[in-house]
Amino acid sequence: MTAPAAERIPDLRSDLIGAGLTVDALTALWGEEAAEALHRGQRTPAERALARREPSALATLARLFVLGRPVPQAEAAAALPALGVAGAIELGLLTLDESTGTAAPAIDLRPYGFVDAAGPAEWWIVSDLGELALGHALPEDHVLGVGGASLTLSGLMLQTPVDTALDLGTGCGIQAMHAARHARRVVATDISPRALRLAALNLALNEIDGVELRLGSMFEPVAGERFDHIVSNPPFVITPRVEGVPAYEYRDGGMVGDALVASFVSGCGEHLAPGGVAQLLGNWEYRGAGDGLERVRDWVDASPAPLDAWVIERDVEDAVRYSETWIRDGGTRHGTPEFEQLMGAWLDDFERRDVQSVGFGYLLLRRPAGVATGIPTLRRFERLHGSLGANEAGLGVHLGEALAAHDLQAALEDDELARLRPVVAGDVTEERHLWPGADSPTAILLRQGGGFGRVVSADTGLAALVGACDGELSVGAIAAALAQLLEVDEDALRRELLTAVRGLLVDGFLRG
Template sequence: MQTASDEQQSSLTAALRLDLTRASYGVETLGRLWGDEADAALHRAQRVPAIRALRAHPVVPASTLATAFVLGLPVPRTDLAAALPRLGVDGAVALGLVEAGETVVRPLLDLRPYSFVDAQGVGSWWIASDLGELSTGGALREDHVLGVGGASMTLSGLMIGAPVDRALDLGTGCGIQAMHAARHAGLVVATDISRRALDIARLNAQLNGIENIRFRLGSLFEPVAGETFGHIVSNPPFVITPRGGDVPSYDYRDGGLVGDALVASVISGLSDHLEPGGIAQLLGNWEYRATADGLDRVAGWTDGTGLDAWVVERERQDPALYSETWIRDGGTRPGGEFDRLYGAWLDDFEARGVTGVGFGYLTLRKPRGTVALRRFERLDGPIGSGLGPHLEASIAAHDRQAALTDEGLGRGVLTVAGDVTEERHYWPGAEDPTVMVLHQGGGFGRSISLDTGLAALVGACDGELSLRAIVAAIAQLLEVDEAALSSELLPRVRELLVAGILTF
């Protein structure tokens, strides 16, 4: 990537920002240009429908920019000059966006609009990254800087947006998590082992007018030795990659350690860099072995750290599927080289006794008080976007209910969350249901099976009666011992509070 001086780059990115704004280069504009079908095809890494759609329309600045920087195709120099009148073709060359001939300009970077909703509201940016295999037509370079993909959108959606003085983005890549963190942190420190990644991340911050990010070169926590933060986020290079066998080592996904040791290493370093009450959020992979459950393995990594932990496993893949997924991700297509790499990955898993790989979300906290949070669960059903506010509310609910004795909880007045519905199934002609299930519309989309007592309790939580009064009434109705019923229901109420089914 060609880089300009700091002063020159600031001036050039300001000009580029004005040009992109003038061209209405946004997600909605591109959707109108090539339509829903072509947009869906692009998400499947197929650009032909979008190319055909753009050819059917007159050339406008947005279509020129999309052709070059989303589809990765050369465009006439005159068209790019018209699309970027303030920056100019020479300015685009100076920023490392393109290489220019006398008549044709070829893109060197991907530059596309990105829109989102987070705890601070609706937003939109332009994000630069390296061209993907759709544009290059081959395997990625090992220092490839990834753009906004599924994993990065997952992490940004999980991000808790509570205000903090200082945040850390560990392994920033193109800078997307640092930019999100900058919306709720006074200062963000963004680190990466790749100088190229930091150059692109710095370009993205400048292009979008974000001034409270500081970029530092180095591995993991080395650039922030002795510093603490209120929030740490990381989409670390967690992909389990064979060591040896001439397997490509991509900066954006491979931390250079054996197996899942990179995620374990990140967890071990968090306590020294979190303020009391500070929260860390990251994505990760963990191995299943013949004698070890994956979530138990993660729980072992957190033991002795002094950190609270809430880990959600979203998916588990067998070694073959995992290998195929990440070989394809590197741009290697089926054939001899694909087969060679496939063998190397399977050999590595077999040698270490790996039977599967889990993927999920990790939320860790440095406790401020004595209430401990330890949850390790599998939730593989469909979920919505924007889990950050739900996680924040769930952690607060956990702390509040955990601090209450059963007597104190019984005095509470609870309500059913507004996104909760109840499903009942009956045998034909039966008066009583055979199956009752609560469904959560938001959050993690949990489904909770009910028995008669819990169904009656949830149905009565309308903000009027105390929990103790509701349990007493149910005990009388069912003709059971009130103390025994309370002992049975209160632990389940605590779980429903943490899950966000019931609220204080």
């Protein structure tokens, strides 16, 4: 994007505002069912709905930039009164076919709304046209828009205000834009010059300042620098490194197997300020009879810089299904010779390393701070498979609270913890199961409505303690009263409950 072209961005913004291109307006334009169909890659319902609507600037822009369809040049000009067709071509938004008098989209441009700790917001996001609009497989330099992985990472992002943040592998710039809401200064890097150009357009279009864009691979563009927060949706997809297999810049990092994620874990500690946190998405291989999550633990343990670690595996796919997923993601269709060729290459690659399946999940890594010269206190590797529903969108705040709670309880000896006066979280409910006619429950479950939606099995003593946590009584006082009521040894019950309280604080059932 040249400097003269960049001067036309305010005109584009003016036209988008004038047309009312928002998430709610698009949904109202073609309806909930058509909007859901679009998320599944089906645009026909939306096109049919548009055909029944009166012409408008919103309908024209939706047809062009969301559905990826050409429109008559005159309609494009009417929908972009400030920018004009010539300005849109200058910005790289449109191409013109003089023979047919039509304007066709050169990019995807759509509204994106979200809510974070700072409140609700909405942006316009520019990215490359997808498979639906192109009608063929994606080019290798494709710049992805806001996909499922982007939404997952932005939902996980800590919201704590910091001085500096790094978005490694920024793509269209979406994570850098989110980071700019809590960081004073953001550096965003990518190996793709085209991605950086589109990221610059998105930043300017949405009037987001304080983000510096740099070209380069992994941590090379920030050599010698440290950050308070690093976020990355890296190109972690495990792709065969053989001729004939496309390597998409947005997802394929150019390393064998899961080496890219291992490399990130190894290198991020040197670029974190004391107390700084890195968050990323990643894949890890299950080789032979080995445990993929243990591979990640080994990477953390081998890090040159000490790291706290909280790793959550969200899913595991067998080698065949994993291959299908990513071949199809690139736009190669099932049943074609190209698909079969790529499937063979993927399975050959997995067989060479005896890969049975691939795990996917979140990594949260922290450079410890404090008088203990950075000795790690957090080592948590867990599996939380299955849907989290709406919870996943707001996990960033929960993770920040969980880290603070971990630090609180880790710094307290048992006697100090016993003096704590916690409060039970407002989203916690208790569930009791009894045999018909029985006086005592066979199971007591504490359920968390927010966070990761955890369920804790409790005995009578723990359930009673949680129920008594109202901020008035200390843990020690509650334990003493329960020991007398249940007629059990006070010291033994106290030790048992204190151990449980530590976990309940970190998981968000109790607040200190």
